[in-house]
Amino acid sequence: MQLAPxxxxxxxxRKVVADSWLERDRRDRIVVAFGSVRHxxxxxxxxxxxxxxxxxxxxxxxxxxxxxxxxxxxxxAEFRYIVLTLxxxxxxxxxxxxxxxxxxxKGRCEITFPLIDLYLPEDCxxxxxxxDYWYWFWNWR
Numbered sequence: 001m002q003l004a005p006x007x008x009x010x011x012x013x014r015k016v017v018a019d020s021w022l023e024r025d026r027r028d029r030i031v032v033a034f035g036s037v038r039h040x041x042x043x044x045x046x047x048x049x050x051x052x053x054x055x056x057x058x059x060x061x062x063x064x065x066x067x068x069x070x071x072x073x074x075x076x077a078e079f080r081y082i083v084l085t086l087x088x089x090x091x092x093x094x095x096x097x098x099x100x101x102x103x104x105x106k107g108r109c110e111i112t113f114p115l116i117d118l119y120l121p122e123d124c125x126x127x128x129x130x131x132d133y134w135y136w137f138w139n140w141r
Contacts, residue, residue, distance in 0.1 A: 029128075030136045043096045043141035048089045051136070052100050055129060061085055063126045065104065065118035081106050086115065099137045 030040050033054040034047070041047040062082045070076040081104040087093060093101045098114040105111075116134050120127045 026132055026135055029132050033132070033136075040136065040140055043099070043137055045090070045095075047140075048094055048096075048100060051133060052086060052089055052094070055100070055133060056086055058129055059086070059126050063120070063124055065102075065113075065120050065124075065130075067104075067113055067118055069119040081111070081113070081118075083118065084110070087112065096141055100133070 027040065031037060034041060034050055041050075062084050065081055065083050066076065066079040067081060068079060070079045083102050083104045085103050087101040087103060089095070089100050093112065098116070100115045101112045102115050102118060103110060103112055104118075115130065116137055118130065120130050
C-alpha cells in the first residue's frame with residue numbers, strides 16, 4: 001500500500017501554495033538544526049554560526065564531495081575532494097553571500113570551498129544534512 005502525499009496549504013501575500021510532505025520534512029529538520037525555534041531564521045551571522053555548530057555535531061568527517069558537479073564517471077574522479085572539516089564562520093570566511101566554508105583536500109593540496117558549491121553523492125551519509133543546509137541558505141537569505 002502506498003500512501004499519498006499530504007498537502008499543506010499556506011498563504012503568502014500573493015497566492016496560496018501547496019507544500020509537499022517532503023518539503024515539510026525538510027523544514028522540520030531545519031527547525032531542529034536551529035534548536036526547535038518557532039520559525040526558520042534568515043541567513044545572518046548568528047544563524048550561520050548556529051547552523052555551523054549543528055553541522056559540526058552531526059556530520060561525519062571526512063566525506064567525499066565534488067566540485068563542480070560531475071556529469072561523467074571520468075569527471076566524478078577528476079572533481080572528487082575529501083572534505084576534512086568546516087570553518088567556523090565567526091572566525092573565518094563565512095557570510096550571507098557564501099555561507100559556511102569547508103576545508104577539503106585533493107592529494108596534498110588543501111582548498112576551501114563554500115559548502116553550497118559542493119555536490120555530494122546521494123548515498124553519502126552527509127548528503128541530507130548538506131542538502132538541507134543548501135535549501136535553507138538559498139531560501140532564507
